Amino acid sequence: MTLYKQLVSWMTAVFLILMISVFSIEFLNTQKFLENQQHSEVNNSINTVGLALAPYLENEDKVAAESVINALFDGSYYSAVRLTLFSTNDEIVRVYPLKIEAVPKWFSDLNLFRTISESRIITSGWLQLAEVEIVTHPGYAYLQLWNALTQLLTTFFIVIVLGIIIIAFVVRRALSPLQLIIVKMKEVSENNFSRELAKPKTKDLEAVIIGINSMSSQIAQSFKSQAKEAEKLRDKVYLDPISGLGNRAFFMAQLNTWLSESGKGGVALFKVNFINKVYEEEGYDAGDAKVKELADLLKITLPSTNVILTRLNSYEFGFIFPNFEENELKLAAENIIAYTQDIKGDPTATAPIDVNLGVVFNESRKTTTEILSLADNALTQAHASPELLFGYIADESEHELMGKQEWKQFVDEAINEHLFDFTLQLATTNSGAVFHQEVFSAIEKDNQRYSANQYLFALEQLNETSSFDRFVINTMIERILSKEILQPVAINLANGSIEDPSFVRWLTKVLKKNKSITSFLHFEIQETSFIENEDHAALLCNVIRAFGAEFGVDNFGRNFESLEYIETFRPKYVKLDYLFTHQLDDEKQRYILASISRTAKNLGIITIASRVENKEQLELLSEHNIDVFQGFFINEKIKGE
DSSP states (O other), X not given: OOHHHHHHHHHHHHHHHHHHHHHHHHHHHHHHHHHHHHHHHHHHHHHHHHHHHHHHHHTTOHHHHHXXXXXHHTTSSEEEEEEEETTTOOEEEEEOOOOOTTSOHHHHTTOOSOOOEEEEEEEETTEEEEEEEEEEOTHHHHHHHHHHHHHHHHHHHHHHHHHHHHHHHHHHHHHHHHHHHHHHHHHHHTTOOOOOOOOOSOHHHHHHHHHHHHHHHHHHHHHHHHHHHHHHHHHHHHBOTTTSSBOHHHHXXXXXXXXXXXXXXXXXXXXXXXXXXXXXXXXXXXXXXXXXXXXXXXXXHSSOTTOEEEEOSSSXXXXXXXXXXXXXXXXXXXXXXXXXXXXHTOTTOOXXXXXXXXXXXXXXXXXXXXXXXXXXXXHHHHHHOTTSSSEEEEOOOOOOOOOHHXXXXXXXXXXXXXXXXXXXXEEEETTOOEEEEEEEEEEEETTEEEEHHHHHHHHHHTTOHHHHHHHHHHHHHXXXXXXXXXXXXXXXXXXXXXXXXXXXXXXXXXXXXXGGGGGGEEXXXXXXXXXXXXXXXXXXXXXXXXXXXXXXXXXXXXXXXXXXHHHHHOOSEEEEOHHHHSOTTSHHHHHHHHHHHHHHHTTTOEEEEOOOOSHHHHHHHHTTTOOEEESHHHHHHHHHO
């Protein structure tokens, strides 16, 4: 029981005892008063009847005496009157049966009033003429007491109700600062430090509030410091401080990730020789300024936020173009040269700019060594042939590529003809408890399998991802309702869907309609959406949480932005970017992993590592603040059990 309820209960109990005591005293006083009133009325009545009868009794006029008795007592609250004449020993007896309809029988049966009988001798001088006896009836007293009781009960009930309301209001008002403290402490326990408590009017609690605000502020500052520390460690290892781009280590990590996921798209190496000359001739400040200028222009003007830009050394840059088509890759290469021409300061584009760009288009699985060898060959080709804008090497695969519109039609056909194959990859704790199952889609047609990486990028470029995401969500909901799926499922949402208001409205209706199973739905949102489309992401996350579903951050830590956004959004979980969960034999890499994951863990957010491929990796990850693990090794481990 809460303190508020305890105080209200005890104060109400004391108040009721007080009111019951007052009620009892008032009731007993009323009863005593009515009983005394009966005695008084009997005495008055017997005196009156004696004076009225004396003249007629002296004349022995029995008829007149009887008339007086009838006149005095008919309709009165007396049960019997008896007049005994001494001269003749005759009796005049009148009995008055009386029933009080307004008084309940149970109340009359309480015997609260005794019957009063009073007798008196009527004399004339020394002569005794007769004896009169009056017997009262308590019915009238019961009627008056009953009326008084109902009035008391009504009044006391109103007073008690008002008293309890006032007690509850006063106690709640007095405890309102304490309630705020309780709410604040719950927020602190959930690592939410955003709100500061106002100073209370209750002086006794003012010091407590000040202390809590100070503690909360210090914890919040500690979290921000840890987040900043994690960012600094990440930036120190993976960020080039001059250009603000990823460095060689970041380029290699992202290259490995891209090749392992699909390998479709392009890679480019770009040597900007004139920047090297600026360093040699004008100094480091001028060279750094030129690097920063080029990097900023490339970040703004390249065609997709999905492009990975890095600075490999002082004057060499690396690019990864995931899922680009060949014509898009060539256009991007031409733009890189054009932007660099602007930086060089030759708007006519007639003077040589002393750069070499080598571009590789790839659509098949290759190793890192193979793809970098091709890129070096393309760079050599560009150096050997100055008349070319860039050196270009295309994949020798005979596979015919489809354009964006063809991919869109292919996906629509797969949806209509049920060509999709969905696989679920388990994400479990170290003890084997299932956290969720991530949904992976593929299209199977004519004995050929097309992975999601092949068609999703085309849908994103055409802003057609929302229809595909709706199809996946509907399919998973149907399987959950049919009990085909018994564990929560994680569904990846494309950035285009998050920015689509019609998709958010549709998702609102779907979650509302299927609220009984929304706890089985986890939605994974790319980190870029939280950073670049904060308002759209906030609207979507509010909808997801409002109906009992959950959301998480995919590729957590990939973008070189502040990690503090997770304090605002408070996702259920974060899935760490592969950048931090591989090469754990490097002590520096392990330290960064622990720092990045601790940032989320300090907010009570579950951390997930994907692509766990062996027991050693699992054990190392579990030692560095990772809660849940996902990958080939986990699936095989579950199957083995």
